[in-house]
Amino acid sequence: MKILITGGNGFIGNKLVSKLKKDTEHEIWVMSSRIEDADKKVVKADLLDRSRLNDIINGYDVVYHLAATGDETLPINELYKINVDGTWNVFDACLENSVKKVIYTSSVGIYGALEKLPGSEESPLNAVSPYERSKKEIEYYIPKYRERGLSIINIRPVIVYGPGSPMWNKIISGVEGGKIAVGNGTNKWPLVYISDIVQALVLALDNKNVINENIIVADNKAYRYKEIVREIQNNLGIKKVVNPYIPVSLLYILSFVNLTANKLLGVPYKVTKDKIKRFVRNREYSISKARRLLDYSPAYDLEKGMKITVDSYRSAGATKK
């Protein structure tokens, strides 16, 4: 099969390309607007260039649409253009070119704060932040594209971690530096190791019986924030067990001070209420649908996954030790 991957140079995309190239005979192409990569077959196109997308998507059997931005410092219009208009463009081009299957990565961010744990595919969509809302916007349109004949498998990953993740390198570096953590650390973070999300994405490709489904992909269980911090500390060889925690109420006061400084002095408003809420959310999701439909079974728990992640962080020379 001829497969196109948008976002094939991102954290998940890179690993997916390697896996597909290593384990399958498929012809893999990566769509990128900028990056040239000698190890990949790259087709240059911009998500916002609708007519170019139409031309280049011609002839592909399957399209993985992973490209998106999570950069919430972007003006909301720009973020929506990339995540929403870009996705519409990809879906439209796939429809026009009769692509057999689209495997799209959404996010569990669309659920926002869960009303009931564990969350499932049917949980209400309470997205809060601009990124989460942009992903939720697509969810409104997926049924319409399906009605028009586009087969979309909608994978909703939880927080993905693994070696080479810029976000996790920052978190590990923060833990290593003894940075203050938010809340009391008992809230649950749903994680999935990079190889496991890639496993699910490959299973979605292989499984001919699964069409037009929304599927959450996560680890077997969610972990308390302090468990994650402790795991990172263990792997870093840090003896201190608990980083200092800052109460959420204090953070809200800080957020107010930040907002006032933003209004009066133009200081960037970084400690937003949304960010605080997102950080201390208690979230856990059921993966029974992924197990049932895709035969998905996570191979990495926190201990195993975080060891590889921290080892990679250390060997990359990012650690001070």
Place this chain on the structure above:
Amino acid sequence: MRICISGAGEISLVHVKGINQIQNAEVVGICDKYLTRAEMLGENCGNPKPFNDFEKMLDEQKPAVLHICTPPLLHYEQAKIAIDRGVNVIVEKPFTTNEKEARELYALAKENGVKICPMYNLLYDKAMSEISAIIKAGEIGNIVNVESYYGFNLGGDRSKYNLKGSTHWVFKTPGGHLQNIGPHILSSMLAIIGTDNLTYNSIAVNSGSAPEGLYDEYRSVVVNGNITGYFTLSLNAQPYFNYINIYGTKKTVLYDISNWSYVVQSLSQKVPNAIARAWNNIRTGTKIVGATLISCPLFLTGKLTHFTGMWELIRLFYECVENDTPPPISEELSISTVAGLETIDRQTRQLSENRL
């Protein structure tokens, strides 16, 4: 009063804050290209029904007033559709991007018995309202000249106004930044010098902050009969200032728009010039300090923002709809502002072609 909003961008939230202050007004529908953005805005006004189909919203919700807060290129089309359905319309600036469309909308509004109003909110800032009253009372004598200066910060590299290859609507709007920011200051100036017989002489340059092919500094000398006006739109000078200075035959008004303060200056004939000038300085200093002291608590409690004029204009427009009185902003001023910006844009582009 049933209110609908089209466009759920940043400025719509400011409209919502104004609408929320009006007792009998209720937002019943918000339409945006993105449903989630309509929902997000709706969270600030009782979660009205979100739409992504403009006509469906008007047909289902049957508003008395529609606020058009979309990118400018949609203003004319949406206003036309709403007016055709008998809906009163407030249109964000720029009202339209050309005079022909503005005239058509007013003609259509008359035909359908509805009212329309551009959002020239600077005209209804507290200080500006007081200045208008001073002028009307003849306190400053005959107006000789009006200097208007409006600055704006395009922001850094990541600003939506400056992004390389930005998809922001301002770059797709004829006149670009001039049409986006110019209506405020031009409408304020024209409200003072009048709109009977206007001529414009305009120039513009790119002094370094605008993307290639666009301008960041606009100047125009505007003449109405024997009154002159200077229009300045500056996007590169930092820190930027916003002011209007009004020179009359008896007094001068110096209005600092950014800081919501103004002073009226005159030279008393009864005392020596030096004393009169010193007295002016003392009065100016006292007025500025006083205005600051009054403004501080208002600002800190959120009662004083750059948008109090907008909220007042919304209130007045609703009032005119309810009482069937003329809209707060006249048709002449509305159309003259659109025509003026179109002229400045045309003249500056012609100049650029001549340079080539």
